Amino acid sequence: MPNCPEYVVILLGSISIGAVPTPVNNNYTAAELARQLRDSKAKLLVSAAALDSNVTSCLECAEDPLLVVAHGTSRIPGAFNIFEILKDPKIPNADIVEVSNKDLAIMPYSSGTTGPPKGVELSHGALSVNILMFSHPSVFCGSFADDKIQNIYLSVLPLFHIYGILVVCMVGLHTGAKLVTLPAFEPSLYINTLKKHKFDMLHLVPPLLNFLVKSPDITRETLSSVKSMLVGAAPVSPTEAMAFKDKFSEDIFIQEGYGMTEVLITNMTPSANERIGTSGTLLPNVMAKIISTDTGEDLPPTHTGEVCLKSPGMMNGYFQNESATSSVIDKEGWIHSGDVGFFDEDGFLKIVDRTKELIKVKGLQVSPSEIEDIIRQHRRVLDVGVVGVSHERFGEAPKAFIISKEEVSEEEIHRFLEDKLAPHKRLTGGISFVDALPKTASGKLLRRDLKNMTL
Structure with missing residues (x-):
């Protein structure tokens, strides 16, 4: 729903x-x-x-x-x-x-670092500890400690997404917030809701942040009650964040967070230390390390590598999928995120790239291999590779490189996908017909080389 x-x-x-x-x-x-x-x-x-x-x-x-x-x-x-x-x-x-803390509580679906969506087994303990960590005064920017003020949250981020489920819904209710739900983002309804309710905190993804900055119908007065905002699900442009402050107020505290469905929320900007352009510091009881993407060795601060995480709030594994679980959680219990970044000397995380194949469209995961499997069902398609390309409104959008057996139009491919893929998975980034795809000797698609073809 x-x-x-x-x-x-x-x-x-x-x-x-x-x-x-x-x-x-x-x-x-x-x-x-x-x-x-x-x-x-x-x-x-x-x-x-x-x-x-x-x-x-x-x-x-x-x-x-x-x-x-x-x-x-x-x-x-x-x-x-x-x-x-x-x-x-x-x-x-x-x-x-x-129930016990180990019992399964909820099972959202995630593509992990690669492949089709898989059931993420989150226990009652994982949910509870994340709610408590996130609500800690060193992290939480809300004013729930003041009994004269009640937080009001706008629940427009989808409740099927872990951001909407955990951060907006569960943390909001735990801290005494009032939730105002919107069935979907529709500009006029969204703007009218902002004007009607005096929200003190906004939960955003980068496309929503961009909308607030660019819309002439949203003024400084519209957001006069806002004291802080939390942006997550995808990296935030520092330029866009500063444009938000310039338009509305320099006093609005901008928090950024980091996590993934498999490990929930691991990092947040501390409530007393705004650091735009980073994903914040580790939440209580969370451990992280950076490893070399070549050798797997641990790296010291300021060195860039893959982000690995351990948390009392991490998943049990993927539902009835041991091979996928073992590809993400190593023998020592570390979750390999597929994100590339580094911790600075102050312990702030900066994500700079990713090794995982996922495309982030409006903060939602899109698996390129899932799209490829469906496109290959078209009788005129011989082979295909899909990557994410930059998109002004969506952050990223899927683009397909297709080798066809015979002549086929872009329009025909788009029509073929209409009833097979949700709108955010469709080829908004475009289609290119090519003679060959970059692959290894064993036949594995080289997505990074394919992505370079879009530059």
Whole structure:
């Protein structure tokens, strides 16, 4: 479903009775939805009634019967209406189930460093410790300690994304914030909501930050109540951050964070030490090291290499996928992030590159290999390579380099992908037809060389 108050009720209610919710992008096609339902072995699907057609197509190819609960009046035979359930006094509340910290609590999907999305097993302990770490006074910029002020958070970042789930929803509720949900980003609705509610903290991704800076309809007065903002999910341009301060107020504290679904949040700008252009310092109880991308040896401060992390809030592993788990978590328990960066002498992390293949579109993960597999299904495509290219509004966008068996147009490829990929996975970065793709002797695609072809 899109963001709404009932989403939070269902998410936290499921966790409290020992069930394991697996959030799904509500923009997914029926095929993408079916894949996650099969992979997660889901038993029940909660969906917006407006998405009935997608759900119906998905149910037709489901391996096992699925119980459907609709957010609204559904046309699907046998579907329950969530509003009728919540309002019916005859339906008893379920008993809260005792669970251990190690028990699975929630299973968002992530592509990790490569490959298609996989179920990330996050325990009750992992969620709890992250909420507590993030809420620590040395980190949290909110004013919840002052009982005369209540934080108000704008929940427009999708609740299927770990940023929306953990940082906005769970940390917000834990610290006493009021959540105002928006079903999606729509400029006029977003602006009107900013004007109506006096938000003291904003949760942003770089495209939203860019929108605030560029929109003439958002003035200094619109954000007069804002004291701080947190930007995450993708690197922030220092130029854009300073443009925000110039337009609105130099006193607005800009926090940046770093993490990944597999390890949740590991770094944050300390509440007393703004450092624009970095991802902040380690949260309590989190360990990190930088290793050489060539030798795997540990590197000292200021040296650039792959970021490796250990945290009491990290995942148990990928759901029923030992090979993918072992490719990310080494024998000593370190998660290899696939991000390249360094810690400065003050302990601030700076991300400069990545070894992982993922494309970040509006802060959302996109797996190039997933797109490639679908494009190869086109009868005129011989081979394809997909990489991320810079995009003014989205940060990055997928671009395909295609070797065709016979003549095929860009338009035909775009049409072919329409009902197979969610909008953020489509080839917004363009299509180029080529005679060859750069590969190793063993046939592995050299994405870095392919990316250089876009420069």
